[in-house]
Structures are given as C-alpha cells and as structure tokens.
Amino acid sequence: MRRTAGLAAASAAVLLAAGCGGGGPSGSGDSKLTDDKIVLGVLNDQSGVYADASGPNSVKAVEMAIADFKAKYGDKAITKNISVESADHQNKPDIANTKAAELYDRKGVDAIFDVPTSSAALKVADVAKAKKKLYFNITGATTALTGASCNKYTFHYAYDTYMLAHGTGTAATQQGAKNWYIVYPDYAFGQDMEKKFSAAVEGAGGKVVAKDATPFPNDNFSTFLLKAPTLNPKPDTLGTMQAGGDLVNLVKQYNEFKLRDKGIGLAVGLMFLTDIHSLTPAALAGTTYTDAWYWNFDQQNREFADRFMKETGTRPTFAHAANYSAAMQYLEAVQAAGTDDADKVVAGLEGKEINDVFLRNGKIRAEDHRVIHDAYLAQVKPASEVKEPWDYVKVLKTIPAAEAFAPPSAECKM
Amino acid sequence: MTGFLQHTFDGLVNGAFYALLALGLAVIFGMLRVVNFAHGAFYMLGAMGAYVLLAELGVPFWWALVIMPVVLGVLGMALERAFVHRLAQLDPLYNFLLTFGLTLILQDLVKSRYGVQSIPYAPPAELNGSVDFGLFDFPTYRVFVLVFAVAICVGVWWLLTHSRVGMVVRAATERPELTRAFGINVGRWVTPVFGFGIALAGLAGVLAAPMRAVNPLMGSDLIIVVFAVVVIGGLGSIFGSVAAGFGIGLIQAWGVVYLADWPILSQTLVFIVMAAVLMWRPAGLFGREEAPA
Structure with missing residues (x-):
C-alpha cells in the first residue's frame, strides 16, 4: 500500500513539474x-x-x-x-x-x-x-x-583523411621522399586514404611506383615487404595506410625484413600515440606521420x-x-x-x-x-632520444590551418 | 626468379602457422568429432602467455616455447573433462557453441587484463639477423619458424605412424566402433589428444609472438583461414591438414604477387580454392567419405 501511495505521489510530482516547465518559467530563475x-x-x-x-x-x-x-x-x-x-x-x-x-x-x-x-x-x-x-x-x-x-x-x-594524407604525403615528398610504394587496407578508409595520399605525393612532385590493396584485417604483410625492394624504380618510402593491429603487424614485419637498412623509409597514414607506445618507439624510429596534436609540443x-x-x-x-x-x-x-x-x-x-x-x-x-x-608533421624519435615515457615524437613542421585541411567541398549543402 | 624463390619461402613460413593450427584441429576432430572453435583463442593465449612470461617473470622466448604448450595442454585437458566430454553424446552443434562461447570468454578475460592494444614482443636476440641464401636473404627468425614447424609436423607424423598411441588414434579416427570392438579403450585417449591439439595451437601462438601483433583478437581472424585449410585438406586427415596448410600459405603468397592487379581475387583465393575443392571432392583433398553407418 505504502509503495503504491509513494508511486502515486511521485507521478503527481512529475506531472506537476512537467506542467510547470511547459507553461511558465521554471523553478531556477532565468536559465533557459x-x-x-x-x-x-x-x-x-x-x-x-x-x-x-x-x-x-x-x-x-x-x-x-x-x-x-x-x-x-x-x-x-x-x-x-x-x-x-x-x-x-x-x-x-x-x-x-x-x-x-x-x-x-x-x-x-x-x-x-x-x-x-x-x-x-x-x-x-x-x-x-x-x-x-x-x-x-x-x-x-x-x-x-x-x-x-x-x-x-x-x-x-x-x-580527416585529407589532413592525414596531405600532411604526410606532401611534406614527406618535399623533404626528399620521391618514389613511393603505397599499401592500404581494402576497405572504405584505406581506399579513401590511398587516393588522397597518391594525389598529395604526385602533387608535390613525387611518384607512386606501385600501390597494393591488402586484405583487412591481415596478419601477414611479408609478401608486400618482399616486393618493395624489387620494384622498379626502387621506392625510397613505404607509405602504409594500415591502422591499429594491422599497423602493428606491418611495422613488426617491416623491421624484421630490415627495409629501413635497405633504404626504404616508412610513412604512416594514421597513427595514435598509443600505437607508438605499443610498438615501442625503437620499432618506429624515423617514421613520419601527421598528428593533429602532440602532448609535449x-x-x-x-x-x-x-x-x-x-x-x-x-x-x-x-x-x-x-x-x-x-x-x-x-x-x-x-x-x-x-x-x-x-x-x-x-x-x-x-x-x-x-x-x-x-x-x-x-x-x-x-x-x-x-x-x-594547425596540424603537425611528426617523426618518431630514435630510442636514444626518448627521455621520458610517452615522449616519442618530435614535431618536424607545423602545417598551417589553412593548408592542413581541404577547402570547403561543393558537395556540402547545409 | 629470386623474387619467386623469396615469395615461395615466405609462403611456406606463413603456411607453417596454418599447418600447426590445422594439425591440432585435425587430431581433435579425428578423435572427438568436435570442431574446436576455440582453437584461435588458444593460439592467442600462447602468444599472450609468452608475453606475460617475458614481461612479468623475465622468462625468455625459448622457455616460453616449452612452458606455454604444456600449460595450455593441461588447461585443454581440464576443459575436455569439465565441458567438452559432457556434450560429446549430443548433437555436434552443442560443442560447436561451447567452444565458440569459450572463445568469447577467453578473449574478454585477456582484454580486461591487458587491453586491446597490441603488445610488444621482440624476437630473441640470437635470431635477430638474417640468413644469406646466396640469391636472397631472409630474416633468421622466419627461417627458424619454418624449420621448427616442419620438425614438429614430421614428429607428430612419426608419433602417429610408429607409436602404439598413434596407432590407436589413427584407428579410432577412421573406425571408432571397430576399434572399440577390438577391446581397445578409446575413451582414455580422448582427453590427452584434446590437450595435445590445444598444445599445438599454443605452440603456434608462441612462435607468432615475435613476428605478429600480439593482442586478444589475433586468433579470431586467423582461425577463419585455418578452417578453410582444414576443409581443403579433409576434416580429420592429419596429412591433409599439414599439406593443405603449407599449400594455402604458398597459394596466398603467390596470389598476392602475381594477382596484384586483382586484389579482390588474391584476397579471396583461399575460399575460391575451398569452394573448388568442395565441388570436386566434398570430403577434402585427403579426406575420406564417412563410412556408411
């Protein structure tokens, strides 16, 4: 009985409050x-x-x-x-x-x-x-x-994908990466990244020697890594659009095949600080990518x-x-x-x-x-330069806001 | 030519993982008629276990290679006694659901303790370089994986063909009723065989840790291909699973290179092969049609 009464009272209060709020000004003054x-x-x-x-x-x-x-x-x-x-x-x-x-x-x-x-x-x-x-x-x-x-x-x-691709693709090409081999996961994000990345590289005067779609998810990238040095002309940069666990797989195997020693640098489409942490900075040393913000900047x-x-x-x-x-x-x-x-x-x-x-x-x-x-072209530090946990990156260049993003698209109709 | 040899070698290394995993699935299916959906989760536990041993207890890779299969084998036997065994008399679907549920539980337990981000695990220092084969060089660790996996497969084959246990297992796989009729206690081998299959998955996991992303979901993607491998080789066929494992590794590696212009084709190659094999030989390449009851 008590319970029913309580419920009834509560419902009444709710109704009352609702009535109040709908009609006149609410209890706490001028808040809207x-x-x-x-x-x-x-x-x-x-x-x-x-x-x-x-x-x-x-x-x-x-x-x-x-x-x-x-x-x-x-x-x-x-x-x-x-x-x-x-x-x-x-x-x-x-x-x-x-x-x-x-x-x-x-x-x-x-x-x-x-x-x-x-x-x-x-x-x-x-x-x-x-x-x-x-x-x-x-x-x-x-x-x-x-x-x-x-x-x-x-x-x-x-x-967005433009910021990532444009930042890394353009800046890295301007800084000397001329021949690119691009691998990308075969789904919407990867395909979009590859298109924008290739455009940025070519726009900056670089050349995309080859590009390959990889399965998603994928745990074995060795075939692509073996192929890289045999391409003609030999690429000087491997651009990977992989993210998350796939990126970790690719970087591990990139190091295993010692591609950096073979003159093929690494550029990453999308990378979070947590990815660097899980791969360890030593595994990624020298890798460039575009960051939207860096904590120790x-x-x-x-x-x-x-x-x-x-x-x-x-x-x-x-x-x-x-x-x-x-x-x-x-x-x-x-x-x-x-x-x-x-x-x-x-x-x-x-x-x-x-x-x-x-x-x-x-x-x-x-x-x-x-x-x-503003966005930032970032590079993973060599292990010897990492002085404290999580400080894995140095900012090579600030990309001004106006350049970092594409101009408004004609497709957007508000 | 160099490129072809390199990719062939690479395909064999990748195939080694398929072979080890498929071998475990095949012995379990052969003996228990259970499709162990949790196989990928035990592969993951092998790799995660190697990480925990190294990071938290300082146990190096070589010991992990021994410890993890033993630990997981014992765990597998316990699970067989506690759960799988009880469902053995029912429709196979029950054990299918059980092992699937087990996968989810194991994955989430690991997730809740270690998160989803991949965990670093470096190859042992002794295997860090590369081996020069004249025409090309190849990472030492991968050469080791291939040699080791082939040795394990040959060892298991020898065990099955030359030991008494092996003969019982083979007989029980092919004609369980008849084997029982000869007065052989098939039941007492069921639990160890299940544990052994799980141990192989754990071993593959430890081998994968230095060269692949170690995270709670690492087994779930791989296991799909492994099931295709088992189907191609013939469910329960020991030789078939190993041969199909290495074969699929090769086909994948060649596919990626020589079908590079048709990524859709190269990515689905395994399943195209599977479909083709099933149409031509429904029991798989080396499988036998089930004897009529």
Whole structure:
C-alpha cells in the first residue's frame, strides 16, 4: 500500500513539474536550459580497437572539460548541473545509430562527442540532423562528414583523411621522399586514404611506383615487404595506410625484413600515440606521420597532459585533447548564447575563431562545419632520444590551418 | 626468379602457422568429432602467455616455447573433462557453441587484463639477423619458424605412424566402433589428444609472438583461414591438414604477387580454392567419405 501511495505521489510530482516547465518559467530563475541541465554524450568504442586511442579516457577528458568550465565561471555558470553519459558503439554503424538516438531522446543528451569509425560517424550525423541536436565528431576520419553528409548540427573537429594524407604525403615528398610504394587496407578508409595520399605525393612532385590493396584485417604483410625492394624504380618510402593491429603487424614485419637498412623509409597514414607506445618507439624510429596534436609540443599542451596523466595514468592522444576541447567549446557556446537551444548554439559557433589547448589558429568554418586548425608533421624519435615515457615524437613542421585541411567541398549543402 | 624463390619461402613460413593450427584441429576432430572453435583463442593465449612470461617473470622466448604448450595442454585437458566430454553424446552443434562461447570468454578475460592494444614482443636476440641464401636473404627468425614447424609436423607424423598411441588414434579416427570392438579403450585417449591439439595451437601462438601483433583478437581472424585449410585438406586427415596448410600459405603468397592487379581475387583465393575443392571432392583433398553407418 505504502509503495503504491509513494508511486502515486511521485507521478503527481512529475506531472506537476512537467506542467510547470511547459507553461511558465521554471523553478531556477532565468536559465533557459531544457530540464535545467546540460548533458554531454560520449559515443565511442569502449573495448575494441580504438578503446585505447579514444575510449573510456575520452569520457574522462570530457569530465575534465566540465570541471574546468565550472571552475572558470563559478556562480556565473549557466548551470552547475552538467553531466556526462557514455555509450559503446562497438564500431558498428547500426549500434551507433540506435545508441545515438537513445542518448538524445532518453538520456537527455544535448551534444554527442567522439564517434570513431567513419561508417558509424556518418550514421550519427544523420541522427543529429533528424533530431536537431549537436554532434561533434572527433575520431571519424571521413571527409564525407563535411562533404555529401554535412548538416547544420554536425561539426568535424580533429582531423580527416585529407589532413592525414596531405600532411604526410606532401611534406614527406618535399623533404626528399620521391618514389613511393603505397599499401592500404581494402576497405572504405584505406581506399579513401590511398587516393588522397597518391594525389598529395604526385602533387608535390613525387611518384607512386606501385600501390597494393591488402586484405583487412591481415596478419601477414611479408609478401608486400618482399616486393618493395624489387620494384622498379626502387621506392625510397613505404607509405602504409594500415591502422591499429594491422599497423602493428606491418611495422613488426617491416623491421624484421630490415627495409629501413635497405633504404626504404616508412610513412604512416594514421597513427595514435598509443600505437607508438605499443610498438615501442625503437620499432618506429624515423617514421613520419601527421598528428593533429602532440602532448609535449609546448608548455600549454604539457600542462594539460600532466593533469590528464593524474586522472588516467597515461598521456593523452590527440583524440583525448580534442574531446576535451570540443566539450569546452560547446559549453562556452551555451554560456554565451544563454541557452542550450541547438539552433542558437550553432549560430554562435559558426565562423568562430578559437585558440585553446587543442585548437591552434582554429576556426569553425560556417560553410561546412569543418573545424580547421594547425596540424603537425611528426617523426618518431630514435630510442636514444626518448627521455621520458610517452615522449616519442618530435614535431618536424607545423602545417598551417589553412593548408592542413581541404577547402570547403561543393558537395556540402547545409 | 629470386623474387619467386623469396615469395615461395615466405609462403611456406606463413603456411607453417596454418599447418600447426590445422594439425591440432585435425587430431581433435579425428578423435572427438568436435570442431574446436576455440582453437584461435588458444593460439592467442600462447602468444599472450609468452608475453606475460617475458614481461612479468623475465622468462625468455625459448622457455616460453616449452612452458606455454604444456600449460595450455593441461588447461585443454581440464576443459575436455569439465565441458567438452559432457556434450560429446549430443548433437555436434552443442560443442560447436561451447567452444565458440569459450572463445568469447577467453578473449574478454585477456582484454580486461591487458587491453586491446597490441603488445610488444621482440624476437630473441640470437635470431635477430638474417640468413644469406646466396640469391636472397631472409630474416633468421622466419627461417627458424619454418624449420621448427616442419620438425614438429614430421614428429607428430612419426608419433602417429610408429607409436602404439598413434596407432590407436589413427584407428579410432577412421573406425571408432571397430576399434572399440577390438577391446581397445578409446575413451582414455580422448582427453590427452584434446590437450595435445590445444598444445599445438599454443605452440603456434608462441612462435607468432615475435613476428605478429600480439593482442586478444589475433586468433579470431586467423582461425577463419585455418578452417578453410582444414576443409581443403579433409576434416580429420592429419596429412591433409599439414599439406593443405603449407599449400594455402604458398597459394596466398603467390596470389598476392602475381594477382596484384586483382586484389579482390588474391584476397579471396583461399575460399575460391575451398569452394573448388568442395565441388570436386566434398570430403577434402585427403579426406575420406564417412563410412556408411
């Protein structure tokens, strides 16, 4: 009996509250937030191949952003009721689709962050568009997010295939890599990377001697590695578009066949700090790649990395820093707009120029919502130069924001 | 020509892994009529175990090569007694589901302790160089893998043909009812044979650690090809599994090089061969049609 009574009372209270909120101004004064709170959603891979590069630590990064936002604004903050919801999409587009809808509809999420794996990233863009809620993609690589699939509520934050391919392909060719042998995994990401990479190499005056599609996933790259020195002309650089476990396989075997000693350097399409950590810097020494951010680049980054280390026990990858930055910029935009109304927040973000711990010379392009910023051509240090754990990379060159990303695509119709 | 020899050699090294894994699957299937779906997970445990031994206990590669197969063999026997055995009388599908579930559990246990990122494991220093074959040179470690795997396969073949245990296993594989009728206790060999098959998978895992990415999922991709190998060789055929293992390694290596312009073809070559073999000889190249009951 008591229980029924309690339930009835609770339902009445809920009805009452709902009535209130719908009708007049809500209880806590002048706040214009739905439910009087802000909820940030992190949708990513919590236990699969991208779990270390992004995963649970990206949730931590978003929590750090919330704490910093509250500390910055104190009592002036639009609300102190800010929380994080996270979900695991297992890198599957259909699961990403369902989870995104669930986050927006049932968990009251105002903006979704992260979402690795291009196919899943694109699905979530559709959900954001349909629900008219914000979506900051961090770890998806496809340029379609700001191309054919672009929409008003989707922002592409950290990097994309153009940035990776253009950065490494162009810069490495200019620095002396003339003849390339490119291997790429035979699925959407790899095929896209290969096209953009070949274009960048040829655009910079280099030559793609040969390119081979490899099975995905694949644990044996030896045939391709044996083939490399026999090509004519002999390539001076092996460009690999492999990622994750496949990249580890390829690099192990590249070292086994001693291709570097045979005059064939290594350039990697996509690599996270965690990949270098798992392969050990000695196995990758001299390898060049494009990084969206590096934790030991300057004092500002390092301070963030120190705090991140305290929270998580590891150094942040660019994905972690970008999640932090995107969450912070979203909260700032809500604060500035005085509301979490998606259209008003988007209006405040479009065209905004930003400098923060992740974005340097950053700008949110209004045309396609590509967030452009400086990128970095990085090289893995020889083991003798590694002075502390996780400090594996030196930045060879900063690629200015305007060059790092492709101009807005004609395919994007907002 | 040099290129051809190099790729042939490379194909044999890759085939060595298929052969070792397929051999284990074949003895288990032959004796128990169980398709061990967890074979890839034990391969992974072999590699992960080698890593744990080295990183946490300082045990070098050579000892891991002995310790891991023994440890996993014992684990395999325990699993056979505890689970596989109980389902043996039921539809084969039950053991199929059991070993599949076991795979997921083992993978996730390893994941929860060591994460998903690949773990570094360097080849032993003695095998770090390369061997000069005149026309070409080849990493020493790979030469070792090939020689070692061939030795194991020959050893197992000798055991099966020359020892009493081997004769019982062969007889039980081909005519289980008849073997029992001769008063031979087939049952008591079931558990050790299962353990032995698992030990071979573990051994392949230790061998893979220095040259492949070591992570919880390393077995799940490989095992698909290994099943194709077993089907091509003939389910339960010892010789067939080894021959098909090396053969598929060769076909893959040649395919990648000589069909480079048709990646779709070179990547699916194994399965095209499998389909062709199944149409021509449904029991596999060296398999026998099951005797009518």
